Amino acid sequence: MFDGKIWSREETLDRDEFERIQLERLKETVERVYQCVPHYKKKLTEAGIEPGDIRSLSDLSRIPFTVKDDFRENYPFGLFSVPQKEVVRLHASSGTTGKPTVVGYTKKDMDTWSELIARLVTMAGVTDEDTAQISFGYGLFTGAFGLHQGLERVGASVIPMSSGNTEKQIMIMKDFGTTALISTPSYALHMAEVAGEMGIDPKKELKLKWGLFGGEGSTEGMRKEINERWGLFATENYGMSELIGPGVSGECLAMKGMHISEDHFLPEIIDPNTGEVLGEGEVGELVITTITKEALPILRYRTKDITSLHYERCECGRTTVRMSKIQGRSDDMLILGGVNVFPSQIEDVLLRINGIGPHYQIKVFKKGYLDKIEVDVELVDADLLDSFALLENLNGKIRHQLRTVLGIEAKVNLVEPRSLARFEGKAKRVIDMREGK
Amino acid sequence: MLIKQLSIFIPNKKGSLSQLTDILTAHNIDIRAIAVFDTAEFGILRIVVDDPDRAVEILNKEGVVAKVSKVIAVEPEDKPGSLNQIFDILKNVDINIEYIYSFIMRKKEMPYIVLKVDQQEKAVEELTANGINVINKEEIYAK
Numbered sequence: 372m373f374d375g376k377i378w379s380r381e382e383t384l385d386r387d388e389f390e391r392i393q394l395e396r397l398k399e400t401v402e403r404v405y406q407c408v409p410h411y412k413k414k415l416t417e418a419g420i421e422p423g424d425i426r427s428l429s430d431l432s433r434i435p436f437t438v439k440d441d442f443r444e445n446y447p448f449g450l451f452s453v454p455q456k457e458v459v460r461l462h463a464s465s466g467t468t469g470k471p472t473v474v475g476y477t478k479k480d481m482d483t484w485s486e487l488i489a490r491l492v493t494m495a496g497v498t499d500e501d502t503a504q505i506s507f508g509y510g511l512f513t514g515a516f517g518l519h520q521g522l523e524r525v526g527a528s529v530i531p532m533s534s535g536n537t538e539k540q541i542m543i544m545k546d547f548g549t550t551a552l553i554s555t556p557s558y559a560l561h562m563a564e565v566a567g568e569m570g571i572d573p574k575k576e577l578k579l580k581w582g583l584f585g586g587e588g589s590t591e592g593m594r595k596e597i598n599e600r601w602g603l604f605a606t607e608n609y610g611m612s613e614l615i616g617p618g619v620s621g622e623c624l625a626m627k628g629m630h631i632s633e634d635h636f637l638p639e640i641i642d643p644n645t646g647e648v649l650g651e652g653e654v655g656e657l658v659i660t661t662i663t664k665e666a667l668p669i670l671r672y673r674t675k676d677i678t679s680l681h682y683e684r685c686e687c688g689r690t691t692v693r694m695s696k697i698q699g700r701s702d703d704m705l706i707l708g709g710v711n712v713f714p715s716q717i718e719d720v721l722l723r724i725n726g727i728g729p730h731y732q733i734k735v736f737k738k739g740y741l742d743k744i745e746v747d748v749e750l751v752d753a754d755l756l757d758s759f760a761l762l763e764n765l766n767g768k769i770r771h772q773l774r775t776v777l778g779i780e781a782k783v784n785l786v787e788p789r790s791l792a793r794f795e796g797k798a799k800r801v802i803d804m805r806e807g808k
Numbered sequence: 809m810l811i812k813q814l815s816i817f818i819p820n821k822k823g824s825l826s827q828l829t830d831i832l833t834a835h836n837i838d839i840r841a842i843a844v845f846d847t848a849e850f851g852i853l854r855i856v857v858d859d860p861d862r863a864v865e866i867l868n869k870e871g872v873v874a875k876v877s878k879v880i881a882v883e884p885e886d887k888p889g890s891l892n893q894i895f896d897i898l899k900n901v902d903i904n905i906e907y908i909y910s911f912i913m914r915k916k917e918m919p920y921i922v923l924k925v926d927q928q929e930k931a932v933e934e935l936t937a938n939g940i941n942v943i944n945k946e947e948i949y950a951k
Contacts, residue, residue, distance in 0.1 A: 750817055750873055751873065752873075753815070753817075753868075753873045753874055753875035754875060756815035756816070756817055756852055756873065756874070756875055756877075757815065757875075757877055758906060759845065759847065759852065762850070762852075784849050784850075785817075785849065785850055786819055786850075787817055787818070787819050787824075787871075787872070787873060788871050788872075788873060789871045790819065
């Protein structure tokens with residue numbers, strides 16, 4: 372079954388070889404951020420650590436965590452450890468208070484990223500014989516560009532399709548003979564449905580063999596459905612822009628978890644409440660330290676994703692540690708159509724708009740296979756009652772702000788004052804009605 | 809010559825109208841004209857009552873989004889073409905009608921018509937000059 376290639380020798384190193392490389396690179400990374408990033412110098416100093424104190428991998432647990440807020444506080448380039456002229460690419464994801472989380476790459480980082488993606492797509496079955504259609508949105512988000520360069524590196528023919536315009540996606544797929552689809556799992560299901568409406572049977576009329584899905588979690592039920600509808604082999608991959616983008620880990624064809632490229636990322640599992648490091652196979656929050664990045668090295672980043680780590684050699688021949696399917700989040704982040712959004716960000720957008728009250732409710736559900744978001748807000752400004760146009764303008768303004776600041780398409784419902792639930796203590800403002808929630 | 813109406817935000821769901829009329833009834837407010845303009849999600853209820861300032865105060869206290877605004881009330885003659893005449897007068901001076909509704913109770917024969925236009929004072933002048941009976945507020949609020 373596993374006649375697929377392994378892209379790089381580094382995916383099959385012995386454990387002690389991994390550990391030797393990791394320690395060496397961890398030391399370099401700590402030294403680098405201590406010297407070049409004031410934020411880290413301060414944090415390490417406060418924790419009583421100097422770069423020379425890192426003598427073994429177990430010393431990693433003494434280093435303070437990095438969290439998403441650190442990106443916000445150092446917006447836009449405060450965490451970069453190289454001068455701007457060495458940065459050759461910038462990406463960003465949605466962040467709090469309207470400011471995105473900015474990430475940068477040096478030439479070497481770009482090369483590392485391509486290498487990581489080449490490994491990932493190779494383990495998912497893609498070769499230079501394939502034609503790969505990238506149906507992630509191109510732009511500031513890391514997903515599309517990340518996969519793009521790695522697919523080119525393995526020699527696949529890349530179609531930079533971007534997301535949306537689904538009927539055209541199907542047409543291109545058919546006419547260009549696409550064999551690999553790269554998208555979010557929910558968009559893949561939506562596309563299958565649209566293909567059906569167009570009278571196209573993907574199994575008979577299209578040539579898809581591989582599906583590489585990421586950007587959001589999925590259930591085994593969704594995978595089964597994708598496989599059946601498209602007649603392809605679906606694998607899942609994982610990453611986040613703070614760490615590099617896609618390419619942190621991915622499933623091989625054995626589907627026994629996602630292989631983390633350990634020569635570039637040092638993973639740990641912690642108890643999200645105490646911060647204590649947990650052992651192999653124990654379920655907790657994934658924490659990752661980047662050990663080869665130049666522009667934006669990150670120490671012990673709390674991903675908030677709940678998973679476990681497994682070190683035994685995989686059937687595919689790779690020796691890299693595998694993380695199990697993400698079981699959930701240790702915070703309240705929502706993933707809406709592949710876009711990460713915190714309820715607090717939605718709240719922040721709403722609070723800046725006049726005419727509505729501070730209370731709101733977010734409803735998330737599936738319409739077909741797509742995530743739909745509805746936001747209820749209370750109208751408080753009676754002056755808007757003079758005409759529908761004024762109310763429609765308010766509604767349009769809220770939708771526009773949610774779209775431009777957070778990148779989400781939401782339906783906005785104006786409701787009467789005092790009609791939304793009030794909470795004492797922790798508010799439950801999100802009703803997530805999607806499967807598996 | 810303008811009269812006061814109340815504009816009230818109502819969610820598009822069962823019982824929201826009676827909830828409002830319950831409040832008005834409890835405070836002995838008399839409704840003279842009523843109209844609902846709605847979209848799929850919400851509506852704007854417009855009413856003319858005998859004591860608009862007290863009514864809006866009561867409603868606001870109950871947490872209802874309501875405001876007082878000015879509209880024109882006219883009394884068309886009881887013959888074909890009388891509404892047409894009113895609309896023509898306004899059209900000829902380039903005044904746009906935003907909405908229109910009529911009274912639900914009256915002692916006389918013809919209902920008053922409520923008009924909201926973009927240039928209210930000018931509209932009153934034009935209508936009066938053309939012989940249309942524009943109703944003053946005493947006539948509206950008196951029982």
